[in-house]
Amino acid sequence: MSAPLLEVQGLAKHFPVKQGVFGRLSGHVRAVDGVDFHLDAGETLAIVGESGCGKSTVGRLVLRLLEPTGGSVRFEGQDLLALSDSQMRAQRRRMQVIFQDPYASLNPRMTVGAMLSEPLMLHGLAASDAARRARVGELLDLVGLRPEHARRYPHEFSGGQRQRLAIARALAVEPQLIVADEPVSALDVSIQAQVINLMRSLQARFGLAYVFISHDLAVVKHIADRIAVMYLGKIVETATTDELFRNPRHPYTRALLSAVPMPDPTVVRERALLEGDIPSAMNPPPGCRFHTRCRHARESCKVDVPVLADDGAGHSTACPWWPEFPPAPSLVEGTGQDQDRIRLARLQAAFVTSHMEAT
Numbered sequence: 365m366s367a368p369l370l371e372v373q374g375l376a377k378h379f380p381v382k383q384g385v386f387g388r389l390s391g392h393v394r395a396v397d398g399v400d401f402h403l404d405a406g407e408t409l410a411i412v413g414e415s416g417c418g419k420s421t422v423g424r425l426v427l428r429l430l431e432p433t434g435g436s437v438r439f440e441g442q443d444l445l446a447l448s449d450s451q452m453r454a455q456r457r458r459m460q461v462i463f464q465d466p467y468a469s470l471n472p473r474m475t476v477g478a479m480l481s482e483p484l485m486l487h488g489l490a491a492s493d494a495a496r497r498a499r500v501g502e503l504l505d506l507v508g509l510r511p512e513h514a515r516r517y518p519h520e521f522s523g524g525q526r527q528r529l530a531i532a533r534a535l536a537v538e539p540q541l542i543v544a545d546e547p548v549s550a551l552d553v554s555i556q557a558q559v560i561n562l563m564r565s566l567q568a569r570f571g572l573a574y575v576f577i578s579h580d581l582a583v584v585k586h587i588a589d590r591i592a593v594m595y596l597g598k599i600v601e602t603a604t605t606d607e608l609f610r611n612p613r614h615p616y617t618r619a620l621l622s623a624v625p626m627p628d629p630t631v632v633r634e635r636a637l638l639e640g641d642i643p644s645a646m647n648p649p650p651g652c653r654f655h656t657r658c659r660h661a662r663e664s665c666k667v668d669v670p671v672l673a674d675d676g677a678g679h680s681t682a683c684p685w686w687p688e689f690p691p692a693p694s695l696v697e698g699t700g701q702d703q704d705r706i707r708l709a710r711l712q713a714a715f716v717t718s719h720m721e722a723t
């Protein structure tokens with residue numbers, strides 16, 4: 365079996381926290397605290413979890429935009445952390461990033477043509493001006509925009525179009541991996557569907573792999589092959605998307621899934637509500653980090669750190685007690701499940717029937 369495109373092991377990032385006028389070190393934010401995952405070529409892994417759980421930090425560590433405190437990141441079998449700056453610059457061409465706010469990542473004073481030409485010239489990907497212009501037109505076409513858009517500036521585009529521009533710029537260097545950090549979270553639902561559809565079709569065409577970071581499980585359902593659920597700097601469950609929705613095991617995953625909104629407000633279903641706030645990442649609870657909010661917690665959970673154990677079929681859960689839990693109330697056969705199916709079917713229909721954004 366060939367090595368995965370991306371392999372992350374024991375990844376950690378502890379940010380130092382300084383206080384007072386002398387900047388005395390008062391502790392560390394353990395933003396990412398021992399994360400393992402892999403990603404194959406052409407595959408989408410979604411990373412989901414509440415705000416502050418470390419999703420963006422993982423994305424930045426993978427791209428080596430941040431230096432980790434510990435762990436390893438291998439891309440095509442190569443240890444990224446062992447690369448020199450110049451080797452890393454060359455490698456960056458293969459790994460691109462898309463952020464939530466495309467406006468912030470697009471230079472307002474550059475035309476779209478200049479913006480898309482920049483990476484082509486930097487990496488020697490266009491032999492002549494004519495070739496460069498042709499490639500810019502091709503990139504715009506790939507993301508559903510028109511060649512004449514090359515003369516416009518970012519502020520002349522809508523939010524969805526700007527995200528298309530950000531995707532075009534990422535594609536310019538023919539990457540194998542794109543880390544997309546909440547790429548549709550700032551967009552209206554119908555535009556979200558269009559951008560997700562675009563990302564899926566580009567993935568099928570170019571064999572792209574995505575690390576898709578999102579707090580929205582309904583969105584993730586439409587793009588991810590596999591999902592990793594994060595809580596306070598650690599992955600608590602990973603499974604294929606179908607398996608995770610059908611058979612969530614970790615109490616945190618169950619709570620997240622039961623909070624996915626329903627289309628019909630008259631339908632009442634039992635929700636495994638998340639109680640309390642997320643504890644501070646500076647001082648995470650001992651034992652299982654979720655124990656302060658877990659309805660199934662027992663004494664040993666305050667002491668024993670659960671390992672992310674694979675069941676042999678690719679479904680991993682960081683809770684040794686899951687086999688004892690009753691089926692998740694919202695997802696057992698019956699009303700809840702039917703309603704979930706209806707909702708997801710509706711969402712799927714919206715994704716399939718959405719058209720490319722006009723101009």
Ligand SMILES: Nc1ncnc2c1ncn2[C@@H]1O[C@H](COP(=O)(O)OP(=O)(O)OP(=O)(O)O)[C@@H](O)[C@H]1O
Nearest residue numbers: 379393395414415416417418419420421422579645
């Ligand atoms: N540069 C930094 N210095 C100190 N702490 C940081 C830094 N960047 C992130 N953090 C902290 O690390 C933790 C994880 O942050 P991160 O941005 O990765 O979370 P996230 O899951 O992406 O959240 P969101 O959904 O809000 O984007 C948070 O507690 C955050 O405050």
Ligand code: SF4
Nearest residue numbers: 652655658661665683
């Ligand atoms: S290990 Fe304990 S606290 Fe953690 S999720 Fe499982 S039951 Fe809950």
Ligand SMILES: [Mg+2]
Nearest residue numbers: 419420421545
């Ligand atoms: Mg984030």
